[in-house]
Each structure stands twice: as structure tokens, then as C-alpha cells.
Amino acid sequence: MKYLQIEHLSKTFVNGAKTAHVLSDINLTIEKGEFVSIIGHSGCGKSTLLNLIAGLTDVTTGGILLDGREVNAPGPDRAVVFQNHSLLPWLSVYDNIKLAVTKVFGSSKTKAQRHDWIMQNLDLVQMSHAADKRPAEISGGMRQRVGIARALAMEPKVLLLDEPFGALDALTRAHLQDAVMDIHSRLGNTMIMITHDVDEAVLLADRIVMMTNGPAATIGEVLTVPLARPRDRIALASRPDYVKAREAVLRFLYERHRFVEAAE
Amino acid sequence: MNVTTLKRKLDLTPKPAAPVVALPPRTPDRLAPWRKRGRALVDAVLPPLVVLVVLLTIWQVGASGEGSGLPTPVQVWIDSGFLFMEPFYVYGTQDIGLGWRVLTSLERVFYGFGLAAVVGVLTGAVIGQSALMMRGFDPIFQILRTVPPLAWLPISLAAFMDSGPSAIFVIFITAIWPVIINTAAGVRAIPQDYRNVAAVLRLNQVEFFWKIMVPAAAPYIFSGLRIGVGLSWLAIVAAEMLTGGVGIGFFIWDAWNSSRLSDIIVALAYIGGTGFILDRLVGWIGRVVSRGTAV
Missing domain, CATH: 3.40.50.300 (P-loop containing nucleotide triphosphate hydrolases)
Incomplete structure (x- = not known):
């Protein structure tokens, strides 16, 4: 196909x-x-x-x-995982993904569903432990994981x-x-x-x-x-x-x- | 000497361990953090205090001569000390404490600068988004920002025909340029990565402004606002020469007209102190808003 x-x-x-x-x-x-x-x-x-x-x-x-x-x-x-992660430094890991999830699923999912979806995607890249950290506080590999989670969370x-x-x-x-x-x-x-x-x-x-x-x-x-x-x-x-x-x-x-x- | 004799000389038997002495438990020093804080305060306050005393002494000595046109610090204190001691007295509609006058002036600055901040950030955001607009507007802003507040007075009066709005306009027009210029520079400096993120998420103009532009450009915006608030406080004397009334700026103009030099010096201290506080306030707000990345 x-x-x-x-x-x-x-x-x-x-x-x-x-x-x-x-x-x-x-x-x-x-x-x-x-x-x-x-x-x-x-x-x-x-x-x-x-x-x-x-x-x-x-x-x-x-x-x-x-x-x-x-x-x-x-x-x-067509979600993109950028070479240099492109996370917004003023938002926590959770909020970075939330920005995407709110934009994409703002009308189709309830607030609780959106929260679960964010955590589910963080789990997928094994980053739920760092949900409240800022990008500057985590390693380069972790940032890229979050970048992948953000892209996946858009369900592209x-x-x-x-x-x-x-x-x-x-x-x-x-x-x-x-x-x-x-x-x-x-x-x-x-x-x-x-x-x-x-x-x-x-x-x-x-x-x-x-x-x-x-x-x-x-x-x-x-x-x-x-x-x-x-x-x-x-x-x-x-x-x-x-x-x-x-x-x-x-x-x-x-x-x-x-x-x-x-x-x- | 062979190897065996060398080895024999080495004493490899373990020595008895030293006796263990029980030490009394250390009492925690509960005052230690306070003492530390006190020392930090002394470190911060003492040097400027010393410099102030030295400067006042030089002034006292320098202005003590027979034909000196300037009052000495002691003379200022004798003449106008009450202005320091009672900032909030009210003896009549025109005879009020300098605290009230500063508040009246702050109200004007609040309107003028508040307007300049809102208009400046929005204009800067629009101009910063387009390279062409930036090229067109930037030289004009660079010229206009050097025009001193007093020079705007006649135009302002001609335009508004009324002293109240004219004064606010003078403050506005003085403060707006650094806000526009810095905001535009901050917007231009937003990394392409953040723009790509916004594009992929299809953020609209309003969302882009609040979620990407303002936080990304916050350090620039707040250094612009900080310069702006300083300038608008600088413009207050010029603005109030025009409006009259009860502001601190008019107080100086009025004191000059009735030769009360000591009063002017006290008013200068009030203006300086207030300006300092305003500057720190905007800096602090910037730090809070941008979470430690600004100013």
C-alpha cells in the first residue's frame, strides 16, 4: 500500500x-x-x-x-525529531510534551486523558522519572528521548x-x-x-x-x-x-x- | 648486601592501633546561619556607607566657604530635614510630603511606561518577525531614541493641547524606543528550531506570541523594559515642568523658582532612591518571569 x-x-x-x-x-x-x-x-x-x-x-x-x-x-x-532536540528550555519535560498534546488532542481528549497520554509517552522512552525536570537539567541522550516522546505524542x-x-x-x-x-x-x-x-x-x-x-x-x-x-x-x-x-x-x-x- | 638482608630490615608487623578517645558530641550552632546572613549584610551595606560618608564629608568641606552657592549637607538637613523625616504630611492641597509627590509622579510613570511597555513589546514583536520591516524601521528608531525628553515637550503640547496627557505622552515616547528595539532584537534571535516546533504543532499567531516568542525573547524584552523604566523616570522632571501640580518633578521646578536649594537636594535623593527601586523591581520581575534566564 x-x-x-x-x-x-x-x-x-x-x-x-x-x-x-x-x-x-x-x-x-x-x-x-x-x-x-x-x-x-x-x-x-x-x-x-x-x-x-x-x-x-x-x-x-x-x-x-x-x-x-x-x-x-x-x-x-508528520512529527519531527530534530537533531538538537529543540525542547523549549523554559518548560519542564512534562510541559514540553503537554504543549504538543494540548495542541493536537485539545478537543478530542479530556484533561485526564491528556495527562495519561503524556505519561504514557514518557514511559515509552523511559523518561517519566524526569517529568518535572527542565531540559537543561537532563543529559543529551535524555533530551533526545523526550524529543522522541514529544513527536510520538502527536500520534503522527x-x-x-x-x-x-x-x-x-x-x-x-x-x-x-x-x-x-x-x-x-x-x-x-x-x-x-x-x-x-x-x-x-x-x-x-x-x-x-x-x-x-x-x-x-x-x-x-x-x-x-x-x-x-x-x-x-x-x-x-x-x-x-x-x-x-x-x-x-x-x-x-x-x-x-x-x-x-x-x-x- | 644481598636481597635477603634488605628484606629482613623491613618491619612488617602491624603496630598496635592508637587508643580511641571519645569526643564530646558537638552542639549544633543554631545561630550560625543567622551569623552568616548578618555578615553578608554587613559586607553589602558597609562599603557603600563608607563611600557615602566620605563623599558627604568632601561636600561639607567643599561647600563651607564664604561665597559658596551650594548649601552644605548639614545646612540641607537643618533647612529641609523635615522633608526626609515626614514623607507623608499634608498641610494643604499644594503643601504635601515628598512621599505623596513621588506617588503622584509614579502614577504618571505607571501610565506612560505601562503604555510604552505594551505598545513597545507588540510593535517590537511585529517588526522583529520581518527582516524587511526591521531594515526599514530600525534606523528611524535609532535616531528617535536619542531625542531627549524635553525636546518632545512642545510637540506633545501642540498635539494634545492639554498638559495631563502631554506629560504622559512625553514619558511614553521617551521610554518606548529601547523596549521596541530590544523586543525586536529578541524576536530576531529566536532560534529556528523553536519556529520549526511551532510550525509542526501549527501554533497560531497568538499561541506563538505567548508560548514561544515571549518566553524566548524574555531576557531581551526585560532588559529593554529595564532601560525604559529608567528613562521614563528620567523624563518625569521634564514632564512635570509642564503639568505643574504636586509631582516630585514639579516640586524641583517650583523649589528652583523660589530658591530653595536644600529642598531640591532632598528631592534629588527621593528621585534617585525611587529610580533605583524601579530598576530593581523590573529586573526582579524579569527574573521571575523568565525563571532566571533574564537580565
């Missing part, structure tokens, strides 16, 4: 006399419940693609359809993750990857995750979308990851199909589409 459809999408930024052709003719169909990773070198337009799906940036040509409706503005049905059709663990240390990142996998298996959300970490992409995704280098980047290859779920990072490390998938992504990134720094 086609849930999210991206057709002939391209994006050009115009700044005065300068035009930058960032994305060109992107075609991608994502099914409901699917976990898709988008990988590519920095500057290839991965984040632009995510912003286009989120509606935070306007499409130049082509179109995006979600569940049969065109995407042309941001909305809570698609959860968009923009390099969510890029700023975290390796151990914390592994914990959060497990948390995301766990949530995905429990709730069956459709998720799109931008990453530049090959292991992360292979471990988490059903399909890996590999982007060519910009300018005018497009989808170079799509790799289906055949690994059964639930996946265990330690068991996978020695499995030939995992190694093969990893190698395929590495080959794409470092042989066929090497990042040329001096392109400018």
Missing part, C-alpha cells in the same frame, strides 16, 4: 541572483509501518528532503502525498527523524537506537530517519535510501535490508547478510559516490 508518495520532487533555493539546485527528481514510495533510512554525504540534501516531507520547506516542483493528501504545510501528522502518520543521534556519544546512541527499534516494533509507526551512520542505517531500517552527492542530488540506490526483526546488534555483527548490507552501503558511499570536498 502506498502510504507516502514522493514524485518527481526537486528543490531549488533562490537567493538573489544565486540559485542552488539541491534536489532533483526524487521518486520514493514508502509503505505504512515501514522504517526507511536516508543516507548520504553531508551537504547532499538529506535534511532538505526531510524538511520538504515535514512541510517546513516549500516544494519547487513535483509533489508529496501522504495518505492520499498533498503535503504543502507543516503539521503534527509519519515520524521524521533528522539525524537524531548525531550529537550523542556512541554508547548513548546505541541505547537510543534500541529504544527506537523497540518503539517501532510496538507501535508500528512509519518512520523516516536521516543518518550518516552506516551501522545505524542497516540496523534500524527496512530500506536504505542512498543519495548521490549534490548539487542536484537524487536517489542513487535503494537497498532492502533483509534482516528479520527483532534485531540484536551483537548477534547481527557476525551475520553474513548484515555484513553484506553494510558493505553495499559502504561501497555506494565510498566507491561510487565519494564525497568531493573541493567541489565548490
Whole structure:
């Protein structure tokens, strides 16, 4: 079933006399419940693609359809987990999620139901113990957990993750990857995750979308990851199909589409 | 010397433990926190007090000469000490204590500055949202903010034809610029991340203003308000030269016209003290509202 459809999408930024052709003719169909990773070198337009799906940036040509409706503005049905958590520092963890829940479910849920829903989402990321803390009082990994809880609390059709663990240390990142996998298996959300970490992409995704280098980047290859779920990072490390998938992504990134720094 | 002899020299037998002496239980010093607080108070109050005494002494000595045009501190105390001691006396409609006069002036400042705060924050918010508006308005505000309060008087009078609203307008127009400029700067400084969050949540303009803009820009807004309240208190003398009546500003003008220099000096002390309190008050409100991130 086609849930999210991206057709002939391209994006050009115009700044005065300068035009930058960032994305060109992107075609991608994502099914409901699917976990898709988008990988590519920095500057290839991965984040632009995510912003286009989120509606935070306007499409130049082509179109995006979600569940049969065109995407042309941001909305809570495409919740974003931002790279730097983007929690509001003057609100407690609870109030940060409450802001989202009140906005999305203000009319459909009672106050008590909304409270339960907030706590349920905090439980999901194991952060209910820090409900009354402010973002500055918790660690980076915890903030990102809260960011995920806030996005999940909007009950989005698609959860968009923009390099969510890029700023975290390796151990914390592994914990959060497990948390995301766990949530995905429990709730069956459709998720799109931008990453530049090959292991992360292979471990988490059903399909890996590999982007060519910009300018005018497009989808170079799509790799289906055949690994059964639930996946265990330690068991996978020695499995030939995992190694093969990893190698395929590495080959794409470092042989066929090497990042040329001096392109400018 | 070989290894065995070396080893033999080492004394590895444990020594007897030292006798255990029972110490009397320590009595908790219940006054300790108070003593600490007292010392902090002395540390804060003593230095300015010393400086004040030194300055008053210099003034006393300097103004003691035969042909001195300025009264000495002692002379001021003899002439006008009662103004200090009885801030709230009422001897007639025009003859009231300086406390009352300060309150009357504060009422004017309250209206003028209150209006400037509301209009300034709203205008700043609108202008800060658009780069084009910012480019258009900012140079004009930067010029207008340097115009001294007195210079607004004639225009204000011509516009309002009445001294009451004119005085409030002078305070308003003096105080509003830093509020607008700082609010606009604060709004421009809101991180794109917060705007993205607001966009994803589809916050409307009003929700965005209250839930994102005001808290995010609060440190900027309150430093603008703090400058603004200082300026509006500065404008009070100018404003009350115009209105007459019972304000502290008019009191100075009146005292000058009847050569009561000592009274003026006392009034200056009142104005300075009140201005200081106003400044601290706005700073404190800012800290409470922005939960420790402002000013």
C-alpha cells in the first residue's frame, strides 16, 4: 500500500541572483509501518528532503502525498525529531510534551486523558522519572528521548527523524537506537530517519535510501535490508547478510559516490 | 648486601592501633546561619556607607566657604530635614510630603511606561518577525531614541493641547524606543528550531506570541523594559515642568523658582532612591518571569 508518495520532487533555493539546485527528481514510495533510512554525504540534501516531507520547506516542483493528501504545510501528522532536540528550555519535560498534546488532542481528549497520554509517552522512552525536570537539567541522550516522546505524542502518520543521534556519544546512541527499534516494533509507526551512520542505517531500517552527492542530488540506490526483526546488534555483527548490507552501503558511499570536498 | 638482608630490615608487623578517645558530641550552632546572613549584610551595606560618608564629608568641606552657592549637607538637613523625616504630611492641597509627590509622579510613570511597555513589546514583536520591516524601521528608531525628553515637550503640547496627557505622552515616547528595539532584537534571535516546533504543532499567531516568542525573547524584552523604566523616570522632571501640580518633578521646578536649594537636594535623593527601586523591581520581575534566564 502506498502510504507516502514522493514524485518527481526537486528543490531549488533562490537567493538573489544565486540559485542552488539541491534536489532533483526524487521518486520514493514508502509503505505504512515501514522504517526507511536516508543516507548520504553531508551537504547532499538529506535534511532538505526531510524538511520538504515535514512541510517546513516549500516544494519547487513535483509533489508529496501522504495518505492520499498533498503535503504543502507543516503539521503534527508528520512529527519531527530534530537533531538538537529543540525542547523549549523554559518548560519542564512534562510541559514540553503537554504543549504538543494540548495542541493536537485539545478537543478530542479530556484533561485526564491528556495527562495519561503524556505519561504514557514518557514511559515509552523511559523518561517519566524526569517529568518535572527542565531540559537543561537532563543529559543529551535524555533530551533526545523526550524529543522522541514529544513527536510520538502527536500520534503522527509519519515520524521524521533528522539525524537524531548525531550529537550523542556512541554508547548513548546505541541505547537510543534500541529504544527506537523497540518503539517501532510496538507501535508500528512509519518512520523516516536521516543518518550518516552506516551501522545505524542497516540496523534500524527496512530500506536504505542512498543519495548521490549534490548539487542536484537524487536517489542513487535503494537497498532492502533483509534482516528479520527483532534485531540484536551483537548477534547481527557476525551475520553474513548484515555484513553484506553494510558493505553495499559502504561501497555506494565510498566507491561510487565519494564525497568531493573541493567541489565548490 | 644481598636481597635477603634488605628484606629482613623491613618491619612488617602491624603496630598496635592508637587508643580511641571519645569526643564530646558537638552542639549544633543554631545561630550560625543567622551569623552568616548578618555578615553578608554587613559586607553589602558597609562599603557603600563608607563611600557615602566620605563623599558627604568632601561636600561639607567643599561647600563651607564664604561665597559658596551650594548649601552644605548639614545646612540641607537643618533647612529641609523635615522633608526626609515626614514623607507623608499634608498641610494643604499644594503643601504635601515628598512621599505623596513621588506617588503622584509614579502614577504618571505607571501610565506612560505601562503604555510604552505594551505598545513597545507588540510593535517590537511585529517588526522583529520581518527582516524587511526591521531594515526599514530600525534606523528611524535609532535616531528617535536619542531625542531627549524635553525636546518632545512642545510637540506633545501642540498635539494634545492639554498638559495631563502631554506629560504622559512625553514619558511614553521617551521610554518606548529601547523596549521596541530590544523586543525586536529578541524576536530576531529566536532560534529556528523553536519556529520549526511551532510550525509542526501549527501554533497560531497568538499561541506563538505567548508560548514561544515571549518566553524566548524574555531576557531581551526585560532588559529593554529595564532601560525604559529608567528613562521614563528620567523624563518625569521634564514632564512635570509642564503639568505643574504636586509631582516630585514639579516640586524641583517650583523649589528652583523660589530658591530653595536644600529642598531640591532632598528631592534629588527621593528621585534617585525611587529610580533605583524601579530598576530593581523590573529586573526582579524579569527574573521571575523568565525563571532566571533574564537580565
